[in-house]
Amino acid sequence: MCSFMKTEVKKLDTSKREISIEVSGDIVKNKFEDVFNQISKEAKIPGFRPGHAPRDILEKKYSSHAQELVMKELIPQLYNQAIDKEGLEVLELPSISDVKLDRTTLSFKARVEISPEIPVKNYKGIKVTYKKIEVSPEAIKRNIDSLKEARKIDPVRNTESIGEENKVSNGVDVVDDNFARSLGYPNLTELEKAMEKQIYIQEENLQRQKIEKEIIGTITAGLDFKLPQSLVNRQLQDLVRQAKLDLALKGLSREKIEEQQNSLVQQLEPEAKAQVKVYLVMAAIAKKENIPIDDHMPHKAMEFLLREADWAESA
Template sequence: MMKASFEKVEANKVVLTVEVDSTKVAEGLDQAFKKVVKKANVPGFRKGKVPRALFEQRFGVESLYQDALDILLPEAYEAAVAETGIEPVDRPEVDIEQLEQGQALIFKATVIVKPEVKLGDYKGLEVAEKDFSVKAEAVSEELTRMQKQQAVWEPVEEGTVAQGDRTVIDFEGFVDGVAFEGGKGEQYSLDIGSNSFIPGFEDQVVGMGLGEEKDVEVTFPEEYHAVDLAGKAATFRVKLHEMKRQNLPEMNDDFAQDVSDFETLAELQADVEKNMAERAEKDKENYIRTSVVDLASEKAEVEVPAVMVDGEVEQMLRNFEQNLSYQGLNLELYTQFTGQSVETLKEQFKVDAEKKVRADLVVEAVAKAENIEVSEEDIDQEIAIMAEEMKRDAAEIRTLLEAQGSIEQVRTQLRLKKAVDLLVLNSKVTA
């Protein structure tokens, strides 16, 4: 019914030659006729009732070719990919070489395929030691953070702005005496020390009194997002309307009871240290896993197709949009606020995208080299973990995954995870 072969023409490009039997072509033409005859307008016949011979005499069999191709090509291409074992990573460019009634359909498909990976040494990798121990200073900083969350902001009626104060200001910016777009704000809330304004701005608000107006002199960074302002000196006319200062609660047993279920500050501190130690252990594990993959990638030889990088960039952009939505923003608003274009964002994602694609290809090659398999028991265990995290029944999660056609995706991810486990198991941490 069908024959297929392929020829490698470039590092990651092949030409697939497919021949579809004339019997199958005839079936495709029959289906095409049944589709188009419903719309054929021939005097003396109702739509859908025109005889095939008369239709071809009036319109020509060639009028069925495109619809027949739409029917035949997807199935033939998919079967040819399965028969030859190639792994396309992009849509094919198809050239029809022969399509005639009574003859075989012959077409060529030029397609970018998943690249071959030549693995280097991936066992015995040496990961540089990194300190993940929890320092007393870090525990103290976490308690201070909790303390600040309980702080009460109280108005300051006398004195001047100090670091850490929360202010309400009006401002308007000028470059060479001319106001610029986006440089004006009224009743703007600014925390001094947040570094959310141009470098030097907040430092000059320190010392201002209520109702005071002042010219703040700053220089925009050389790599400022608004190109027309980058590197330029600017003057901001600032008026201070309000200032508030944090009144921190005393760090004692009462504080511990207010922020937790513990009775004493010592118990709270011990719990904070325990939680930080658990997070540090996970950070250490992630560091080692990331490091061994990076090292294995560096030692491997692989030419990453641009189309795979572009696909990963698009995925990163979708993830970025999703994260923005959690903050009540969207991509359009973000680009307006930052002055960055979508293309600029994509360019920024590109390096990390290429690194990730390369790493995934290398880990996949390790899994293949080590004949790593995933059993049904492995999948059941993974689904059980997912169900526990989502607080849903495991059978319900499996049904959902099967409906989405995602079981094989779970299998693939588990196979890659096992490959990374193997890299870690065969690595060592060195000082």
């Protein structure tokens, strides 16, 4: 990091900061030297071979170009050093302004959006209730009967009327070992066991989703903070893109889909905000509990909250 760099951070609101950055000394002078050396190798000046033109002629002819190159190379470098120095978690590319440069000093301002500080607390020991999952014989029978009906009726094309579909029985009337073997199981008992396990997992997943939603609701209920607009916009774009893909898969034309752009944005914006809020709260918990902020963070943070919850079986 440059030892001659001065930084000052101004708080604009809960998630926006303006960083004033100034550097002077050898880093600027040396960068100008490097830039002019490069220009000298490439410049075509009448009466001089490339690399042999006097420095004063180069500086007079290419001064503006040299300044542009110095700024292009130094500003990103100094900006990254500044946010590291100030410990800022920046969410998007900066807006650069007020750039001033001479042969020894470079200064500029960078406006950035950062993750807001979220005072998460009381997220351990949240009371949750769970219901013991029991799969009834009736539930198993219903699911197997559904399989039987699905196997019993097959759509086939009528050769005399192209495009029409007739429903024809394939002869599956009895649920027995033969039926189980037609589905890849050795016998009916094994099919019933597999169906019981499938139903159990489905019920377990539904219950877990409900509990996770309750935990998140409890933690976020008392938190009110301004959401970074860049994150909301990014999430909203993803939701709208997915919604458009779903519409396309349903057969809507591109023109019809684009006509719904504004309504999709209005419809999905609340969901985008809710998802961003949950993510930021989970990230705040992850930081406090030394959980790495990566693609796996939301899952790991939720696993932590589930472990720390106060569990009780419902009556």
